[in-house]
Amino acid sequence: MEHVLFFVLSATCVASVLGMILSRDQTRGALFLVLAFAALGGIFGLLDAPFVAAVQVLIYAGAIMVLFLFVLMTTDPAEGREQEKGRWLGIPAVLLSLVLLAELLLALRSVAGGASGLAAGSTDRLGGLLLGKYLYAFEIASILIVAALTGAMALAGRKGGR
Amino acid sequence: MIPASWFLILAAVLFALGLAAFFLKQDLISMVLSVEIMLNAANLAFLAFARSARTLDGQVVVLFIVTVAAAEAAAGAAIVILFFRTKKSVRRDAANIMKG
Numbered sequence: 001m002e003h004v005l006f007f008v009l010s011a012t013c014v015a016s017v018l019g020m021i022l023s024r025d026q027t028r029g030a031l032f033l034v035l036a037f038a039a040l041g042g043i044f045g046l047l048d049a050p051f052v053a054a055v056q057v058l059i060y061a062g063a064i065m066v067l068f069l070f071v072l073m074t075t076d077p078a079e080g081r082e083q084e085k086g087r088w089l090g091i092p093a094v095l096l097s098l099v100l101l102a103e104l105l106l107a108l109r110s111v112a113g114g115a116s117g118l119a120a121g122s123t124d125r126l127g128g129l130l131l132g133k134y135l136y137a138f139e140i141a142s143i144l145i146v147a148a149l150t151g152a153m154a155l156a157g158r159k160g161g162r
Numbered sequence: 163m164i165p166a167s168w169f170l171i172l173a174a175v176l177f178a179l180g181l182a183a184f185f186l187k188q189d190l191i192s193m194v195l196s197v198e199i200m201l202n203a204a205n206l207a208f209l210a211f212a213r214s215a216r217t218l219d220g221q222v223v224v225l226f227i228v229t230v231a232a233a234e235a236a237a238g239a240a241i242v243i244l245f246f247r248t249k250k251s252v253r254r255d256a257a258n259i260m261k262g
Binding site: 002003006010012017018020021026029030033036037040043044046047048049051052055056059060063064067068070071072074075081108122125126129130133134137141144145147148149151153155156158 | 163164168169170172175176179182186187189191192194195196197199202205206209210212213218219221222224225226228229230231232233234235236237239240241242243244246252
């Protein structure tokens with residue numbers, strides 16, 4: 001079961017990164033990467049890292065890729081765009097749904113087995129490490145985020161280009 | 163139990179693909195996205211090693227990498243928007259101000 005999931009998820013991941021490299025359309029490339037990062041989240045789940053898997057799906061496949069899609073929408077969409085084909089887009093859509101199903105089943109397996117103690121315990125200890133041993137790094141990371149967001153607003157929010 | 167080497171092979175493949183994408187893609191946004199692929203490959207390697215070392219420290223490092231990646235994405239997106247405003251293009255050929 002685990003091996004099958006690993007092969008399905010890693011094949012999905014590598015194939016969608018290849019799709020991103022081969023597709024001419026930037027938006028489609030970004031959507032391929034959403035699929036790749038979601039599959040990678042499933043692989044993280046296989047590595048006994050449920051919290052990191054959730055973070056991967058929420059922040060990478062969710063927030064960061066949506067940010068890039070917004071950038072793609074604000075920059076010129078006509079540039080480098082090829083003719084709309086749209087027919088084979090069904091395959092990535094089905095794959096994404098299957099990956100999501102696999103992740104949900106993985107999550108369910110730990111709950112249904114009644115052995116959710118390991119997963120919950122590891123997240124528990126992760127939080128302890130994050131706010132204990134790595135407290136300074138945690139605080140520095142939050143300062144970094146504030147600095148990066150302020151810088152991004154200062155750069156992109158400038159009126160009149162130049 | 164899947165051996166850690168499989169995950170490491172996958173991480174290496176993903177990193178190589180990200181590097182290839184960085185050099186093959188012609189627009190700035192895809193180049194920034196390729197960097198994200200490489201960061202994710204590194205995350206996968208960290209998690210594989212964390213599991214084989216039976217510690218959680220690797221997972222903490224991955225959380226920090228995700229934080230840095232988010233900061234990088236925000237700054238990168240702002241730079242791409244600024245670049246588009248000045249050059250009216252996001253192709254990397256347009257970035258030739260510093261060219262000798």
